[in-house]
Amino acid sequence: MADEESRWPALVPSASLSLGHAQEQVLAEQTTADIVALLLDIPDMREATARSIVLHYISEHVRAPVLLPDLPQPRYYLYHLVLACREIPDGLQLLVRAIEFVAGPTAAVAHLKRMLSPVRAHLEPVVETQIEDLLSGLRIPSLTRLYVAATGNGIATVPFRLTDAWDAFSALLDHNTAPGKPSPHLIFVAMLLQTMQTRQTSGSAGTEEAWRLKRLRDWLARQTEQLRGAGDVAQADYLDRMRDRSGVLSTRADKPIYLIIQLEPLPDLVEDEVVFRLSHWRQIHPLEWRPEPGEDEVVTMSSVRERVGALIHEAEHGWAYELDDSLVLEFVLPLDMINLDVDRWTRDALEMPDPPPLGAEYEILVRSQERLRAFGFHRAWRQRWQVLVDAVDGLTYWAAPGEPAHPRPMGDRLLSRREIVACVLSGPPDREPGRSELWKALRAGVPVVLWHRADRPAPEMREAVRQVVDRPDIRTLPTDIRRLRGNAPSDDHNGGSALELTLLWDDPNHFLDDSSALRAPASRM
Incomplete structure (x- = not known):
């Protein structure tokens, strides 16, 4: 135990290793x-042009030229630059701002900001070193989404490309804490x-990750023990609940992001064409189902494919761009x-040559709008879904082609x-x-239904x-x-995949907002 304690002082109860945010320690x-040494970790600071811009930035803000010897060796030049900044009121903070302007929000700049931050420390340096050992090199899916969820803000708050868990944790050390909540790095x-x-x-984790x-x-x-000792019982309980809860997204080891698209016919006609309310949501929280609604639109049937492609394009170039997880498409x-x-369907423009179908790029899940709203069917639906999740006794029923209508x-x-x-x-x-078979499956709570759209699928x-x-x-x-869609042979008649298959995959935990419009949807016709 002695060797263990000497290696991991963060695990040893000691008054000197308490949480800094409850103290007034700088x-x-x-x-x-x-x-x-911190500056030399920033590649731009090894370039003469970048160093000259930093010097000009500082001189401009102090309204006086900062004179330094013209030394070609970066280490010597930066040493004199730091000495000069120490003579300026708040000069080190000005230096940090200048370097962030030149180098951008990189991990090395974030480290520099934290080490020179005038705010109080969250952790004792020795404790921070030990947690750094545990988190450095730990790369798991959904890392950026865990960071975003810990801050409680949008994706735009990600300061730089996170390479491992330590990047996320260290950036959160200086993040603001919400009233009544634990610090973001603990969340x-x-x-x-x-x-x-x-x-x-x-079974996705190896031996080292288990350690x-x-x-x-x-x-x-x-x-959490230290939080309770400091009287922050509610915050400690919050961390315990968050650590031990079983998330609703536990069906799969990976944590995909979702774009959910719902089509609902409207009674109106536009130029003798049926119109639909197109609603959509994005789901990015890594541990809970919290779909965020977008703006509704009214579209005609002839424009539905184009609008769906535009929504996927917006996701790939916008809110999903920073995330490394798979994007799943749900159609309600x-x-x-x-x-x-x-x-x-495809997300590419019509003029693009040989556009790939969505089924080759993404998991495509169809869902039943009627069952989602029929609460009387949900108890059986949830029971069968649990059997599916347990993955022990699940069975598949094959409807016989010769059965009556x-x-x-x-x-x-x-x-x-x-x-x-x-x-x-x-x-x-x-x-x-097929119509009656589908309804009986939905009515019985069967969460997964498949069918071939072709009348006579190839054996x-x-x-x-x-x-x-x-x-x-x-x-x-x-x-x-x-x-299977990607590996299926081409259909000689239409050039598409010979596997004309629809998968209805209906997770009862994936609820949406009330589908009735709360506002007049925007027309896209």
Whole structure:
């Protein structure tokens, strides 16, 4: 235990290792050599042009020329620059602003800002060193989203490209704390622990990550204990709940981001063409389902594909650009439109040569608008979804092509077997018997339904689907279907994929706002 304590003093209860934000302790003053070493970690500061701009920036702000010897060696020049800034009131903070102007919000600049920050320290230097050892090199999916969630602000607050967990943690050390909440760096660790625990449960974490998980839990337990000792019981309880909760996004080890698109027919006609309300949401929180609504639009059927492509383009070039996670597309459709071939749409402009279909780029999930609003169906739906998540007893029901248009036996079988979590229709649901089969599956709470849109799918395509759906664990089915679409041969008639397949993947935890418009939607016609 002695060796362990000497290596990890952050885990040892000691009055000298308490949380700095509850004290009035200021970071120890850095020596000139220390600051020069930090500056040399910034590539721009090794360039003469960048150094001259920094010098001019400082001179302009103090309204007097700052005279330095013309030394070509960066280390010597920066040493004299730091000495000069120490003679100027708030000169080191001015130096930081000048360097951030030149070099931008990089990780090295963030480190410099933190080390020269006049604000009180959150952690003792020795504790910060130990947590740095645990977080440096720890690269997990959704890191940027964990950072954003810890700050409680938008994606625009990400200061630089985060390469590992230490980048995120260190940037959060100087972030503002919301009233009544723990410090953002502690919230980040709590969410990080939940993510790492999910990865370990799913078998995605290696031995080293499991070791870090244990050490981080010990570290956070020590911080919450210190919070309670300082009288911040509510903040400590908040961290405990966040660390130990089982998130609603635990179905899969990765944490994709979502663009949810809903189409709802409207009674009006425009130039004899049916119009729709197009609603959309984005889902970026890494641990909770919190879809953020966008502006509604009114579109005609002929313009729906173009508008959906524009929404995906806006995501890829905007809010999803900074995130490294997979983008999943969910289409919430009424039963009359549920057979749309949305996986064959594209986000590229019409003039682009050979545009790839959405089903080759993204996981495409169709959802039932009617079931989402029919609360009387939700209890059975949630029960079957839990069977799917447990991945032990799940069964798939294959509707027989010869069954009558209103197959009572199918409905009875679905209602009597709670292990059935998926159903493959005998035909498309825009006609019988597929229409009745789909409704009986939805009515029974079956969360996953598949069907071939072609009347007579090729035997090899039907067999390929059987191999990925006929098993107890179908949690990876959306990824499997995307892979099948990419590997399927081309259809000789239309040049597209021979796999004309729709996947209805309906997670009962993925609720949306009330779909009725709260404002007049903007027209895009």
